[in-house]
Amino acid sequence: MSMEEFKDRNVGVQNYRMLDLEPNPETGMDKFKQVVKRSVKLELFTGLKVTFREMFNALFRGEMHTTKYPFEKLPISPRYRAIHEMKRLLESGHYRCIGCGLCEKICIANCIRMDTRYDENQRKEVSEYTINFGRCIFCGYCAEVCPELAIVHGGRYETASEQRASYSTFEDMLTPLDQLAQQSEYPGFGAVSADADEKIKKTPLAY
Amino acid sequence: MSSQKKEITITIDGKEIKTQWGKTILEVARENGIYIPTMCYLTKVEPIASCRMCVVNVEGVDGMILSCQEKAVDGAVINTNTADIWRERQKIMELYDVNHPLECGVCDKSGECELQNKTLEFEVDTQEFTAKDQHRPTQNWGFISYDPSLCIMCERCVRVCNEIVGDEALQISVGGYKSTIVNVKQDDDCMECGECMAVCPVGALVSTDFKYSSNAWELSPIPASCSHCSSHCQLYYEVKHESIDNPQEKIYRVTNEFEYSSLCGAGRFAFDFENRVNAKDKEAFNKAVDALKKAETIRFASVITNEEALLLQKISQISGAKLVCDDAYAYSQFIKAYSQTSGKRFYGSDLKSLSKSQMSIVLGTRLYDDAPMVKYHLATSVKREKAQVAYLHPIEDKRLQNLVTKFVKYEPGSEEGVVALLANILIDKSKLDEDAKKWLDNLDIGYISAESNVSEEELDEIKAMMWKKKSFTLIAGEDLYKHPKAKNIAKILGLIDRYSNFELLIIPPASNTMGVSLICDLSDKASGYTVGYNSVGDFVMSSLGDGDIDMPALNQQEGTFTTIDKRVVPTNPALGYNGYELLDIAREAFGLNYEYIIDLTSQLPEEKGFKNIAFDNLPDEFGIDGENKRGYLIDNSEVSSKLLPDDTDDIESFDGTIVYLCNDRGNFNPFTNKSKMFENRGELRGSKQFATAAKISDGDIVKFKVADIEFERVFSIDTSLKGTIALNPIYDIGLSSFAISSYRFNKAKIEKVGRSNE
Numbered sequence: 001m002s003m004e005e006f007k008d009r010n011v012g013v014q015n016y017r018m019l020d021l022e023p024n025p026e027t028g029m030d031k032f033k034q035v036v037k038r039s040v041k042l043e044l045f046t047g048l049k050v051t052f053r054e055m056f057n058a059l060f061r062g063e064m065h066t067t068k069y070p071f072e073k074l075p076i077s078p079r080y081r082a083i084h085e086m087k088r089l090l091e092s093g094h095y096r097c098i099g100c101g102l103c104e105k106i107c108i109a110n111c112i113r114m115d116t117r118y119d120e121n122q123r124k125e126v127s128e129y130t131i132n133f134g135r136c137i138f139c140g141y142c143a144e145v146c147p148e149l150a151i152v153h154g155g156r157y158e159t160a161s162e163q164r165a166s167y168s169t170f171e172d173m174l175t176p177l178d179q180l181a182q183q184s185e186y187p188g189f190g191a192v193s194a195d196a197d198e199k200i201k202k203t204p205l206a207y
Numbered sequence: 208m209s210s211q212k213k214e215i216t217i218t219i220d221g222k223e224i225k226t227q228w229g230k231t232i233l234e235v236a237r238e239n240g241i242y243i244p245t246m247c248y249l250t251k252v253e254p255i256a257s258c259r260m261c262v263v264n265v266e267g268v269d270g271m272i273l274s275c276q277e278k279a280v281d282g283a284v285i286n287t288n289t290a291d292i293w294r295e296r297q298k299i300m301e302l303y304d305v306n307h308p309l310e311c312g313v314c315d316k317s318g319e320c321e322l323q324n325k326t327l328e329f330e331v332d333t334q335e336f337t338a339k340d341q342h343r344p345t346q347n348w349g350f351i352s353y354d355p356s357l358c359i360m361c362e363r364c365v366r367v368c369n370e371i372v373g374d375e376a377l378q379i380s381v382g383g384y385k386s387t388i389v390n391v392k393q394d395d396d397c398m399e400c401g402e403c404m405a406v407c408p409v410g411a412l413v414s415t416d417f418k419y420s421s422n423a424w425e426l427s428p429i430p431a432s433c434s435h436c437s438s439h440c441q442l443y444y445e446v447k448h449e450s451i452d453n454p455q456e457k458i459y460r461v462t463n464e465f466e467y468s469s470l471c472g473a474g475r476f477a478f479d480f481e482n483r484v485n486a487k488d489k490e491a492f493n494k495a496v497d498a499l500k501k502a503e504t505i506r507f508a509s510v511i512t513n514e515e516a517l518l519l520q521k522i523s524q525i526s527g528a529k530l531v532c533d534d535a536y537a538y539s540q541f542i543k544a545y546s547q548t549s550g551k552r553f554y555g556s557d558l559k560s561l562s563k564s565q566m567s568i569v570l571g572t573r574l575y576d577d578a579p580m581v582k583y584h585l586a587t588s589v590k591r592e593k594a595q596v597a598y599l600h601p602i603e604d605k606r607l608q609n610l611v612t613k614f615v616k617y618e619p620g621s622e623e624g625v626v627a628l629l630a631n632i633l634i635d636k637s638k639l640d641e642d643a644k645k646w647l648d649n650l651d652i653g654y655i656s657a658e659s660n661v662s663e664e665e666l667d668e669i670k671a672m673m674w675k676k677k678s679f680t681l682i683a684g685e686d687l688y689k690h691p692k693a694k695n696i697a698k699i700l701g702l703i704d705r706y707s708n709f710e711l712l713i714i715p716p717a718s719n720t721m722g723v724s725l726i727c728d729l730s731d732k733a734s735g736y737t738v739g740y741n742s743v744g745d746f747v748m749s750s751l752g753d754g755d756i757d758m759p760a761l762n763q764q765e766g767t768f769t770t771i772d773k774r775v776v777p778t779n780p781a782l783g784y785n786g787y788e789l790l791d792i793a794r795e796a797f798g799l800n801y802e803y804i805i806d807l808t809s810q811l812p813e814e815k816g817f818k819n820i821a822f823d824n825l826p827d828e829f830g831i832d833g834e835n836k837r838g839y840l841i842d843n844s845e846v847s848s849k850l851l852p853d854d855t856d857d858i859e860s861f862d863g864t865i866v867y868l869c870n871d872r873g874n875f876n877p878f879t880n881k882s883k884m885f886e887n888r889g890e891l892r893g894s895k896q897f898a899t900a901a902k903i904s905d906g907d908i909v910k911f912k913v914a915d916i917e918f919e920r921v922f923s924i925d926t927s928l929k930g931t932i933a934l935n936p937i938y939d940i941g942l943s944s945f946a947i948s949s950y951r952f953n954k955a956k957i958e959k960v961g962r963s964n965e
């Protein structure tokens with residue numbers, strides 16, 4: 001197989017238009033002439049006109065083009081791997097994490113730890129869960145290995161802080177209970193595929 | 208017999224193997240590194256044959272053969288892995304997986320589960336079989352929880368409970384797919400040893416305490432020896448950081464090589480007896496150095512490693528201080544007297560030969576509570592060899608009913624007479640020399656029989672039990688060593704050993720009594736300024752954390768122990784220790800400049816049978832056939848002396864209300880009692896008869912004095928007891944329980960001082 005088609009990077013439909021530009025001045029005289037011409041023809045004010053127009057539009061007509069970070073943020077891809085989120089069960093509001101410890105095991109930065117115990121309802125309860133975000137390399141393995149889709153990556157990418165403890169806590173990562181209705185499934189790494197339902201085989205029940 | 212040991216040649220998977228007749232195909236395959244998968248097989252019990260995973264093809268034989276129970280025959284050509292067999296095994300795994308809950312995520316066994324491993328190994332990814340699921344509620348049996356829906360009915364637990372432990376607590380409730388395991392002795396007699404839990408291949412039987420506290424793969428196993436009793440069984444302390452907030456290591460559970468060895472409840476559940484110390488206490492250290500320098504007596508408990516015992520011996524040689532260890536002194540005197548008549552340095556039996564013995568006599572011990580491991584091996588002998596067991600003790604033990612053929616009750620205090628009576632029936636009189644014969648003829652059987660309350664009919668019955676049996680064991684226990692006439696008892700036992708077919712097993716009363724009695728030159732009485740090392744004294748060094756200076760507990764120390772099998776086994780520290788240890792004090796006080804305590808391992812006295820092997824070179828493993836290869840065995844050489852026992856006249860037995868010092872259910876000592884699962888305030892337990900005799904009733908708070916210790920306890924009536932002997936535990940009285948030098952049965956005046964509120 002030839003590599004031709006892979007080497008041809010000129011793919012897609014381009015709408016390039018050549019600009020009607022003068023050739024660059026070559027001699028000193030030509031350069032001098034260009035300066036004089038631009039100054040005398042007041043081309044500078046053409047540019048200033050555009051600047052002032054945009055300034056006016058921005059200040060008085062509300063047509064700002066800049067994103068006012070950190071007050072405004074651009075939407076990012078759902079596959080982006082930033083600070084983790086811990087999802088809840090929609091029915092009960094209980095967190096989905098069952099404390100299986102797989103994220104802890106798979107974590108290559110060794111930054112996840114959990115304490116579990118036998119709780120009053122005879123279930124395995126996660127009594128404490130921490131991720132050391134100073135160490136996390138946001139590889140996404142924890143989200144991929146999670147059998148319950150409980151730990152996923154969110155879009156919160158600002159992690160600067162004065163103390164490690166305030167990067168994020170388990171409670172921060174959990175979906176707030178009042179926003180449970182807005183909790184969405186994670187479409188990124190490790191999520192169930194769109195045709196998951198069709199792939200499921202039923203256990204045969206012959207009785 | 209000799210023809211059965213003949214050499215045979217078999218071929219397994221094209222490999223020609225020479226072996227001896229009598230081994231099963233599976234055993235031969237394993238010895239030669241050929242893998243045959245199994246689910247229910249356990250090396251230490253007879254083949255269970257419930258899983259059928261071990262099927263193999265033998266050429267010329269129709270159908271598949273169970274390799275675990277079929278003996279290899281000469282010339283057999285065996286295939287262990289054909290496409291058919293593989294499919295068979297895959298279907299078996301598929302069947303095991305029917306309705307098995309998909310809760311590996313929370314299951315404690317996940318990561319070390321044999322069902323998980325074999326399901327993946329045989330690539331089970333679909334399920335063809337179905338069965339209607341049953342309602343199977345989980346059960347809590349105390350230390351152990353049972354989840355029947357996870358159970359695969361491999362029967363391992365039932366088998367160990369019967370064949371190894373001898374409790375017969377677990378049974379199968381047969382009902383096809385509805386079958387479950389039931390604990391018929393859940394409420395009273397199940398000794399909660401956790402043996403069933405250890406062998407469970409899935410998460411059906413788990414520790415209630417450990418449940419959901421950690422995943423198996425997070426724990427690091429530390430190989431060690433159990434420090435609680437003289438069996439010093441192999442175990443692993445499994446440690447992990449305590450929690451997210453506390454990085455300090457903590458023991459989460461105890462596991463063991465369950466294929467080959469066993470543990471009792473104390474070994475498995477009383478693991479958290481460590482002495483946590485935050486920093487070195489310089490002030491206490493200086494005081495300890497001064498105290499040790501001026502000590503005239505060092506009193507210690509035999510719950511100690513061989514190395515520290517040797518260190519104490521060296522200290523006593525330098526400073527001239529007397530060494531006092533009550534348990535070990537009594538025991539060493541007993542063994543000494545025994546060898547004077549037997550001509551052997553030690554008793555000849557060990558746990559393994561006990562499990563193969565066909566007739567056993569138990570004398571002077573409440574076996575179930577004193578030495579669970581001896582009871583395990585006795586049970587194995589009953590189950591496998593159909594052994595006959597005579598149990599001689601003043602208190603009948605209902606819990607041993609299924610093992611014991613004949614209970615013989617004697618009067619407390621009359622042990623000397625009982626031993627003489629035994630000598631009379633057990634000794635082969637034709638072998639005796641003149642003097643010994645004379646001694647035997649001098650016995651006033653009628654008088655002794657009357658005083659000890661052992662009738663001649665009962666003795667005849669014991670004699671009848673020996674009929675047609677080939678190997679015999681006489682187990683002598685703790686009651687005898689501190690008996691006022693212990694020496695003579697030992698001498699008579701020695702005579703029995705010499706002139707009968709009986710091998711003796713003289714159970715060391717505490718953890719390393721055997722080692723201490725060999726290593727240290729002990730004195731009988733403390734005098735002058737006394738330093739107590741895990742014992743009472745003017746200055747107390749304690750691993751319980753209640754003394755003048757803290758010492759590391761035995762799960763924080765490395766060293767060796769000497770076991771009931773006369774084997775020297777290594778142990779490793781599971782947890783770190785931040786304070787001072789005995790070696791630090793000895794170095795400062797006497798310039799004993801050893802870097803580590805294990806430097807002393809190779810210096811253990813060779814003239815006493817120890818070997819010059821460095822600690823790091825001690826093996827700690829089992830052979831593939833379960834052979835114990837841990838450490839080394841102490842030489843049991845012959846000694847020449849042929850004394851005779853003194854005449855047995857004047858047997859004193861006592862009546863009235865008697866208190867027996869006896870720890871229950873494997874709660875051996877203050878160390879086991881320190882662990883959270885065993886922690887217990889002892890009660891005085893007695894029968895209704897005892898209550899009437901002492902004029903007290905259930906729930907009374909009573910006061911009494913035995914062995915120079917004042918006790919104030921709640922009295923409770925135990926309906927399984929009879930007679931006027933009450934059981935009084937000593938595990939909750941701290942270090943003074945290591946300094947008792949009196950006989951275990953004591954006459955006591957019981958005084959009622961109040962009522963318990965509960």
